[in-house]
Amino acid sequence: MAKPTLEMTIERVRMDLPDTKTLRLTWPDGYDPQFKTGQFITLHWPEATDYKRAYSLCSCALDRGYFDVTVKREGKMGTRIVDWARVGDKLWVLPPAGKFLPVYEPDTHLVCIAGGSGVTPFRAFARESTLRGLTTRITILYSVRHPGEIIFQDEFRQLEAANPQFRLLVTCTRLAQEQPWEGRRGRIDPGWIGAQVEDLAKTVFYACGSQGLVDAAEEMVVRHLGASKAQMKTEKWW
Numbered sequence: 001m002a003k004p005t006l007e008m009t010i011e012r013v014r015m016d017l018p019d020t021k022t023l024r025l026t027w028p029d030g031y032d033p034q035f036k037t038g039q040f041i042t043l044h045w046p047e048a049t050d051y052k053r054a055y056s057l058c059s060c061a062l063d064r065g066y067f068d069v070t071v072k073r074e075g076k077m078g079t080r081i082v083d084w085a086r087v088g089d090k091l092w093v094l095p096p097a098g099k100f101l102p103v104y105e106p107d108t109h110l111v112c113i114a115g116g117s118g119v120t121p122f123r124a125f126a127r128e129s130t131l132r133g134l135t136t137r138i139t140i141l142y143s144v145r146h147p148g149e150i151i152f153q154d155e156f157r158q159l160e161a162a163n164p165q166f167r168l169l170v171t172c173t174r175l176a177q178e179q180p181w182e183g184r185r186g187r188i189d190p191g192w193i194g195a196q197v198e199d200l201a202k203t204v205f206y207a208c209g210s211q212g213l214v215d216a217a218e219e220m221v222v223r224h225l226g227a228s229k230a231q232m233k234t235e236k237w238w
């Protein structure tokens with residue numbers, strides 16, 4: 001049976017970057033869903049019932065009473081949300097779905113490859129793991145054009161401080177040599193991914209973002225590093 005669409009109110013908005021906004025959608029009274037960290041919800045505006053778009057939850061399954069999604073100003077829906085969504089607005093929400101789920105095994109290492117806004121579900125992965133005090137290792141390899149595009153930077157650093165099993169590694173792809181940056185420069189490549197892997201058999205790889213980034217990540221992980229397809233989980237957004 002199809003799950004019902006629910007009306008939710010935007011309780012909070014936060015501009016994370018000039019083109020990226022996080023919305024907090026409050027659950028209606030009596031709603032207490034079972035869902036999994038890493039899933040997405042589908043949104044539409046009240047008057048545009050046919051125009052629905054998916055957004056990964058950046059809140060995790062332990063966060064109750066609301067859904068957080070982080071949206072980039074891109075395309076029709078992304079632009080409308082970032083430029084126009086206000087506290088008090090109503091959005092219609094199809095409940096969480098999807099199979100892009102963290103494998104929280106104690107001796108497993110999750111290597112999470114993201115480009116731009118594709119980092120949002122990994123915030124949820126790291127959040128649940130830290131809140132639960134899990135020993136699962138999580139490493140995010142995050143590609144942005146320049147440091148000003150890093151979403152959740154402060155929060156990721158706080159999660160690192162709270163959770164020794166979690167690390168965020170950033171690479172900047174469009175930074176002029178003279179611009180200061182202590183981190184890595186250049187695109188994600190097999191050498192960088194491989195350098196994070198201690199035991200391939202106990203590593204699960206994730207990639208989220210554009211089709212180009214996700215396909216490239218899969219190619220690097222499966223063809224260059226020799227992981228099996230079952231070890232690679234992907235979420236393509238466009």
Ligand SMILES: Cc1cc2nc3c(=O)[nH]c(=O)nc-3n(C[C@H](O)[C@H](O)[C@H](O)COP(=O)(O)OP(=O)(O)OC[C@H]3O[C@@H](n4cnc5c(N)ncnc54)[C@H](O)[C@@H]3O)c2cc1C
Pocket residue numbers: 040053054055056057069070071072073074075076077078079117120235236237238
């Ligand atoms: C499972 C899933 C989860 C998603 N989660 C998120 C999320 O957490 N945050 C988020 O911002 N988006 C997310 N998206 C993308 C989102 O659903 C919309 O596609 C996006 O907001 C653009 O709106 P639109 O489809 O109305 O754009 P349209 O007007 O239909 O234009 C779509 C075109 O815009 C381009 N485009 C769309 N989004 C982007 C982007 N972010 N960066 C660069 N180019 C883009 C593509 O070329 C695409 O062909 C997710 C998509 C899926 C399938």
